Amino acid sequence: MSTTDRRTVETETRVDFVWPAKDFSRVPYEVFSDEKIFELELDRIFRGPVWNYLGLECEIPNWGDYQTTWVGNIQVVVTRAKDGSIHAFENSCAHRGARIVDNVRGNTKRHTCPYHLWTYNLTGELTGVPFEKGHNGKGGMPPCFEKGDHNLKALRVATHGGLVFGTYDNAVEPLEQFLGEHSLSQIERLLGKRKPKVIGYLRQKIPANWKLYNENVRDPYHASLLHMFHITFGIQTPAMAGGIKMDGDAKNSWNHSILSEDDHLKRSALSDDYDELGKWQKDLKMHDPSMLEVPLDLNDNYKTTILSMFPTLIIGQVDNTYAIRQLRPKGPNAVELHITYLGFEDDTPEQLHNRMLSVNLIGPGGYISLEDGEALRRVQEGVVSRRGEHSVLAMGGIGELRDTDHLIQEISIRGFWKHYHKLMKFPEAGQQQNDKRGAQ
Incomplete structure (x- = not known):
């Protein structure tokens, strides 16, 4: 979500209660069932300054391996590229929004949308658009069309101790700092x-x-x-x-x-x-x-x-x-x-x-x-x-x-x-x- 979109959500959404206690020993019941609050959570928390858990490195050990997971209400594909790097991007085609990946996990050399066969590489970059230049001089994309402007929406990825995390927020603190001393020590102890x-x-x-x-x-x-x-x-x-x-x-x-x-x-x-x-x-x-x-x-x-x-x-x-x-x-x-x-x-x-x-x-x-x-x-x-x-x-x-x-x-x-x-x-x-x- 763009900065402009976030401003719109924050401007139009109001929460009509006061949190009862400064020490958070009281929790208003509205936070458990209010639809507006849930919509705010999707933006301010899951797409906000947090590191969301995406999976384990051992679940995608080989290049081309992928699995799907969720960040809030957004389905995300986590995949390992040929150079061993791990990438995460939304499971929604940049063309018309169709879901691209149906399987929970698998292995592939590329991801192709089943609707119009737009094709993406393992890092989420758009690499193929059928009839991009049209046929027999007719149809096709306009001259201003650039595939690089239509990659899948990616998350920033970081790993620690075999755990894979992703974030939408480029300004969030480094993963290790976000996890904190006790999380780091226990991840090391357990894994x-x-x-x-x-x-x-x-x-x-x-x-x-x-x-x-x-x-x-x-x-x-x-x-x-x-x-x-x-x-x-x-x-x-x-x-x-x-x-x-x-x-x-x-x-x-x-x-x-x-x-x-x-x-x-x-x-x-x-x-x-x-x-x-x-x-x-x-x-x-x-x-x-x-x-x-x-x-x-x-x-x-x-x-x-x-x-x-x-x-x-x-x-x-x-x-x-x-x-x-x-x-x-x-x-x-x-x-x-x-x-x-x-x-x-x-x-x-x-x-x-x-x-x-x-x-x-x-x-x-x-x-x-x-x-x-x-x-x-x-x-x-x-x-x-x-x-x-x-x-x-x-x-x-x-x-x-x-x-x-x-x-x-x-x-x-x-x-x-x-x-x-x-x-x-x-x-x-x-x-x-x-x-x-x-x-x-």
């Missing part, structure tokens, strides 16, 4: 020492706003409450060592839990907290416990790592499951969750088998993910009629955004909203609240 390979994909359409999923993965508070499996089998409990860390502007967060020798004692101390909740079933057993007996292969005792990067990327390690989750908004009331499961090139057959076992933890039917989609559906249905009201994000304290050494918090969610508010250019957040706010 940097071994060559990843894809072992499977899953897609799930959730009838909820894409930002609700962002709240969910930044919310360790819910993990041992919504997910009975978490607390019952010790995947992640409030008693574990760990916490959350955020980057400089709080938009990216890393929440993690760490195994300790005395975890069983710490978990026993939680009995009183769970007596009335019904989420800790001490006598529940797995008929086949092999999935829970897979050894952690990094030998650093991190039980869970959830790395959430603005706006739509989550890299997770839960036990020995490595999964990349990408959010693909489908309007204000739905999001597609695209999950890429990873193994590594040097995995033994036993390690690959164990990873496939662990995949049962994460996904639409997973032991600790099944409830997430249902919870978000309930939230979406609950807030859609509550215009003028707001949610409460006070767990862990209000006021200053800060890292914690515990998991009972909602602070990292507020970091997401702080950056979202900035990019959306909403009026300055205020203190308009009717409820009494407690001290930190």
